[in-house]
Amino acid sequence: MKSVFILLFAILLPFLSNAQDFWQQTNGPYGGAIYAFAINSSGYIFAGTSEGVDCSTDNGDNWTQTASSLTSKYIRSLAINSSGDIFAGTDSSGIFRSTDNGDNWTPINAGLTNTAVRSLAINSGGDIFAGTWGGGIFRSTDNGDNWIPINAGLMNVWIYSVVLNTSAYPTIICY
Numbered sequence: 001m002k003s004v005f006i007l008l009f010a011i012l013l014p015f016l017s018n019a020q021d022f023w024q025q026t027n028g029p030y031g032g033a034i035y036a037f038a039i040n041s042s043g044y045i046f047a048g049t050s051e052g053v054d055c056s057t058d059n060g061d062n063w064t065q066t067a068s069s070l071t072s073k074y075i076r077s078l079a080i081n082s083s084g085d086i087f088a089g090t091d092s093s094g095i096f097r098s099t100d101n102g103d104n105w106t107p108i109n110a111g112l113t114n115t116a117v118r119s120l121a122i123n124s125g126g127d128i129f130a131g132t133w134g135g136g137i138f139r140s141t142d143n144g145d146n147w148i149p150i151n152a153g154l155m156n157v158w159i160y161s162v163v164l165n166t167s168a169y170p171t172i173i174c175y
Contacts, residue, residue, distance in 0.1 A: 089117030131159030
């Protein structure tokens with residue numbers, strides 16, 4: 001058995017030592033830490049960073065910064081709905097929506113009592129869920145125009161991530 005393991009290791013070693021060849025560094029996104037990625041149906045890649053939102057239209061080879069209409073540049077989460085609208089959750093200014101691939105951003109915070117948004121998720125019905133830092137979970141059923149809390153005892157809980165399963169409500173990972 002020991003000789004079979006050594007032989008197998010000797011055969012696989014050249015492949016394992018070249019594993020770094022599968023990754024290629026690109027020239028972006030620009031500045032700051034990267035906290036979130038999202039890809040739309042056209043293949044555009046969006047990166048949420050501590051400096052705003054960057055976009056690549058060529059699979060990450062080149063990046064451009066989106067318009068400066070974001071009043072908070074610290075983007076913690078991104079989500080894209082089936083219509084192609086992009087949602088950006090910020091550290092302090094709530095949620096922004098872009099309907100033009102990030103060229104323009106509009107704040108959409110009606111009913112959002114905590115604007116430190118760490119996580120966004122969208123279900124197949126188009127409902128948007130926002131996990132906030134210390135303020136629980138919020139849901140929008142109208143493309144982000146209005147938000148309602150669905151906390152169920154999650155006030156003063158720091159939400160790191162919201163993921164969706166096949167049910168209408170999110171699975172929540174919190175601190």
